[in-house]
Amino acid sequence: MNLAIKECNRVKNLLENLQSFHKPSPGKKEPVDLHKILDEILLLTQKRLSQMEVKIIKHYALGLPQVPAVTDQIKQVILNLLQNAEEAMTAKGGEIIISTKERDDQVQLRIRDTGVGIHPEQMKKLLDPFFTTKSSIKGTGLGLSISCNIIHAHGGKITVTSGPGKGSEFTVSLPLKGT
Numbered sequence: 001m002n003l004a005i006k007e008c009n010r011v012k013n014l015l016e017n018l019q020s021f022h023k024p025s026p027g028k029k030e031p032v033d034l035h036k037i038l039d040e041i042l043l044l045t046q047k048r049l050s051q052m053e054v055k056i057i058k059h060y061a062l063g064l065p066q067v068p069a070v071t072d073q074i075k076q077v078i079l080n081l082l083q084n085a086e087e088a089m090t091a092k093g094g095e096i097i098i099s100t101k102e103r104d105d106q107v108q109l110r111i112r113d114t115g116v117g118i119h120p121e122q123m124k125k126l127l128d129p130f131f132t133t134k135s136s137i138k139g140t141g142l143g144l145s146i147s148c149n150i151i152h153a154h155g156g157k158i159t160v161t162s163g164p165g166k167g168s169e170f171t172v173s174l175p176l177k178g179t
C-alpha cells in the first residue's frame with residue numbers, strides 16, 4: 001500500500017518535472033519575501049531533516065527587500081536546492097546553512113551543505129537535463145536545469161562552489177529591479 005502511494009508520487013513528480021521542463025508554470029511577478037518562502041518549505045521538510053539529524057542554520061539578512069519574482073517558480077528552485085542538500089548527506093548528522101543578503105541591486109540566497117560534494121568531472125554536467133547520480137527512484141536530473149531556466153528567466157543566476165568531501169554551496173542571485 002505504502003509502496004503504491006510512493007510510486008504514484010514518484011510518477012506524479014516526474015510528470016510535473018517534465019511539464020515544467022518544457023514550459024515553466026506561467027505566472028506574474030510579484031514582490032516575494034524569500035524568508036517567508038524558505039520558512040514555509042523548511043516547515044514541510046523539518047520532520048525528515050530532524051530524523052536525519054541534519055541541523056539547519058539560518059543567517060537571514062535583516063530587512064532583506066522583497067524581490068520581484070513568480071512565487072511558485074522560486075518555491076520550486078528553493079525546494080530543489082534544499083532537497084539536493086539533504087540528499088547529499090551520506091550519514092546521519094550534517095548541516096545545511098541558509099543565508100541571504102542584499103548586494104549591488106541584487107538579493108543573494110546561499111544554500112550550503114556539508115554533504116558529499118561534487119567531483120570536478122560532474123560539475124561540468126551539473127546543469128545538463130537528465131544528469132543525475134541518484135537512483136531512478138530518487139532523481140530525474142531535471143531539478144537544477146529547471147531551476148537555472150527559472151532563475152535566468154528572472155534575470156538572475158545560480159553559481160556553485162563544491163569539491164569532493166567538501167560539501168557544496170549554491171548561490172542564487174536575483175535582481176531587485178524587475179526584468
Ligand SMILES: Nc1ncnc2c1ncn2[C@@H]1O[C@H](COP(=O)(O)OP(=O)(O)OP(=O)(O)O)[C@@H](O)[C@H]1O
Pocket residue numbers: 017080084085088113115116117118122126131132133134138139140141142143144145167168
Ligand atoms: N548539494 C549537492 N551536493 C552534491 N551533489 C549535488 C548537489 N546538488 C546537486 N548535486 C548533483 O547534481 C546532480 C543533478 O542535480 P539535479 O537537482 O539537477 O537532479 P537530481 O537531484 O539528481 O534529480 P531531481 O532534482 O530531478 O530529483 C545530482 O544528481 C547530484 O549528483
Ligand SMILES: [Mg+2]
Pocket residue numbers: 080083084139142143144
Ligand atoms: Mg534535485
